[in-house]
Amino acid sequence: MADAVFSGVPPIPAYDSYLSLIRRRRLYSGLLLILFVAVMSAGFWVADDRNAGGFINGFTSILNFPMDVVEEAWRKRALIPGLLVEYFPALVETLNIAAAGTIIGAVSGFVLSLLASSGLAPWPRMIGVFRRFMDILRAFPDIVIALVLIYLLGGGPVPALIAIALHTAGALGKLFSEVNENVDLKPVEGLASVGASWAQRMLFGVVPQVAPNYLSYALLRFEVNVRASAILGFVGAGGIGYELKNAITWGPGKFDAAAAIFLLLFLSIVFFDQISSYFRERLTHGGAAR
Amino acid sequence: MTVADIYTQTTGRFSRQRLMTAAIPLGVLAYLAYIFVAFDIGGLMGRLRVDNVMTLLSDTYSYKTHVTRDTRTGDVTVAIEGERRGTYAPGTEPSWVSTLDGVTTVGLDADNIVTFDADTTSWDIPGYGLLTATRSGREITLNRNPDTLPDWISYSSARVDVKTSAGRLSVTRNRTEVFRYAFGWELFWFTLDSPYYGHSLFALLFGPQLDPAQSNLVGMWDGFWGNAMWHHGEVAWALGETILMAFLGTFGAAIIAFPLGFLAARNFTPLAALRFSVRRVFDFVRGVDGLIWTILLSRAFGPGPLTGTLAILLTDTGTFGKIFSEALENVDNRQIEGVQSTGANVVQRYCFGVIPQVVPVLLSQVLYLLESNTRSATIIGAITGGGIGLLLTQAIITHKDWEEVSYYIVLIILMVMAMDWLSGVLRRRVISGRAV
Incomplete structure (x- = not known):
């Protein structure tokens, strides 16, 4: 149809070059798509090849284990409420690790972010150093720190707490410093003009501006940390993850405990997801934040 | 309302506000105090295993060479870290150890020289004096009063152990062993049985060909890649496996979540029941969490990268589904109407009206999660047994080769930082709209 419209009209140079541009773009996108599909399928093939059990075998037996667990739990359903009560302290420990790790990490991240954002830093030349420091904190997977600390301190919640606090300090420090970049500096200058110290300027000039955003990020981090804390328990740091590992390695006979955990x-996890998204909604979209 | 009323009201509000600002930090402090007691942080220093700290630190930057004399056979062996692959062939021992007429001399440094033969071991320790341990029958005797020994010498009739900053000596009934410490990671490039060991890089690159069958460069690569103590080849595979898990899991989840996202978006699925159930599916797979998925899947698929991939894929399908459907609900309708006004059918409307709007947002989210999934893949690998996470946990559990643990940690950090950088670069390109 386009040709019919343009057929009596002398060819426009821009039109031709536009068409060839489109054609080249389509070619590139097509090639990229083919490459992507090839990489994905080759990747799945390699992963399948290096896995102990194959995909087809696994796929057909994927429900066996959950069925065993559910079946045993159903047989012993009278015990489940008792087990829920029994493992509740372990859950509390996991949540405590996450909460304390988030608080310590958020406070350290707050200080680090102030030291690393231009306009607020007391030593502007050190900004780069503190930024790199946060990058390194963030890059350490918490499991690495936890495993090394378990070797040094023995099992228990403290290694997990330190690991989560360090990682959180790096992760929140980065997000906080992004918030700090958008801070209105006028209140800070006003406080400086009446002779406020650096700590006072930050506390009264910056914190009231950034607190809602900070809280929202910290809540999101808490959600992540609850999951992380359960995983760290699984590798030996106590809490519900540790109980889960024991129940699973015990095998049949303890599946009712596994189901309860x-x-x-x-x-x-769902509860804290809901709570945190409710509060984050209130914090970001105004609405009676306090 | 009088001025006085307003005044009391305002001061009341102020003092309440002040109370609140004081109460929050106090509450947090009280909570932390509770944690301090509940986790017994006061007793932390008592639980710290100082010897483990020392092992970890010294292993990280140094290695030890064992000089061992077996009492039964009388053979003296020199081996790096006491490993078979690090054993020096007879006649190729380093110059600081020598055996003459049955007497072995080990120079730990210029001032500390340990000599031993079949029965007598002596070490003239600077600042302490000559220490001689003699094996007579089944007993070991010292030339010092066993009751007044310093705490760096431990003695029983079956065993003598001396630890100084210069090195370590241990004498038992069956063997005499001297440990000499040196800086660095031992045999990182080549093991002792490789012909390329002990040559400078310059000599290897420009010097004569050492192996007539292959060029130096090829041989060096083989020697390095197949290094039997550091297993560089296997470590590289493990890193690749971890990145593969993250890549396949993230993009697989994105591909599955993309069509499902339409089903969960209000403006594309008017059917509330369908929308609601798709959303609950997203919530469920997200809520079950990577840990539980990993456990369930590893039962079916066994340990390996496929299990990790599927665990990441399942969890992230929930995350992406939620993000995608939110992005789709924020689509600008005018663009779709514009496309529709040219007579486009449904497929064309989606292709040219909807997808160009959401793809940059979605792709940027996918790339963002790719970076965090590299870290998750390390963790999942540690649980399910695949990739660098498995190597790391194994190395830590054996409590032996801490230099390998440090090596893996450095590699993991570099991998995460590289993925962070790559995902940042790609995200900036996607957002600024060039290429893709």
């Missing part, structure tokens, strides 16, 4: 973990 699954349930506790799932419910608490």
Whole structure:
């Protein structure tokens, strides 16, 4: 149709070059797509090849284990409420690790972010140093720190707490410093003009501006940390993850305990997801934040 | 309302506000105090295993060479870290150890020289004096009063152990062993049985060909890649596996979540029941969490990268589904109407009206999660047994080769930082709209 319209009209140079541009773009996108599909399928093939059990075998037996667990839990359903109560302290420990790690990490991240944002830093030349420091904190997967600390301190919640606090300090420090970049500096200058110290300027000039955003990020981080804390328990740091590992490695006979722990973990993750998204909604979209 | 009323009201509000600002930090402090007691942080220093700290630190930057004399056979072996692959062939021992007429001399440094033969071991320790341990029958005797020994010498009739900053000596009934410490990671490039060991890089690159069958460069690569103590080849595979898990999991989840996202978006799925159920599916797979998925899947698929991939894929399908459907609900309708006004059918409307609007947002989210999933893949690998996470946990659990642990940690950090950088570069390109 386009040709019919343009057929009596002398060819426009821009039109031709536009068409060839489109054609080249399509070619590139097509090639990229083919490359992507090839990489994905080759990747799945390699992953399948290096896995102990194959995909087809695994796929057909994917429900066996959950069915075993559910079947045993159903047979012993009378015990489940008792087990939920029994494992509740372990859940509390996991949540405590996450909460304390988030608080310590957020406070350290707050200080680090102030030291690393231009306009607020007391030593502007050190900004780059503190930024790199946060990058390194962030790059350490918490499991690495936790495993090394378990070797040094023995099992228990403290290694997990330190690991989570360090990682959180790096992750929140970065997000906080992005918030700090948008801070209105006028209140800070006003406080400086009446002779406020650096700590006073930050506390009264910056914190009131950034607090809602900070809280929102910290809540999101808390959600992430609840999951992380459960995982760290699984590798030996106590809490519900540790109980889960024991129940699973015990095998049949303790599947009712495994089911109870699954349930506790799932419910608490969903619960804190809901709570935190409710508060984050209130914090970001105004609405009676206080 | 009088001025006085307003005044009391205002001061009341102020003092309440002040109370609140004081209460929050106090509450947090009280909570931390509770944690301090509950986690017994006061007793932390008592639980710290100082010897483990020392092992970890010294292993990280140094290695030890064992000089061992077996009492039964009388053979003296020199081996790096006591490993078979690090054993010096007879006649190729380093110059600081020598055996003459059955007497072995080990120079730990210029001032500390340990000599031993079949029965007698002596070490003239600077600042302490000559220490001689003699094996007579089944007993070991010292030339010092066993009751007044310093704490760096431990003695029983079956065993003598001396630890100084210069090195370590241990004498038992069955063997005499001297440990000499040196800076660095031992045999990082080549093991002792490789012909390329002990040559400078310059000599290897420009010097004569050492192996007539292959060029130096090829041989060096083989020797390095197949290094039997550091296993560089296997470590590289493990890193690749971890990145593969993150890549396949993230993009697989994005591909699955993309069509599902339309089903969960209000403006594309008017059917509330369908929308609601798709959303609950997203919430469920997200809520079950990577840990539980990993456990369930590793039961079916066994340990390996496929299990990790599928665990990441399942969790992220929920995350992406939520993000995608939110992005789709924020689509600008005018663009779709514009495309529709040219007579486009449904497929064309989606292709040219909807997808160009959401793809940059979605792609940027996918790339963002790719970076964090590299870290998750390390963790999942540690649980399910795949990739660099498995190597790391194994190295830590054996409590032996801490230099390998440090090596893996450095590699993991570099990998995460590289992925962070790559995802940042790609995201900036996607957002600024060039290429893709």
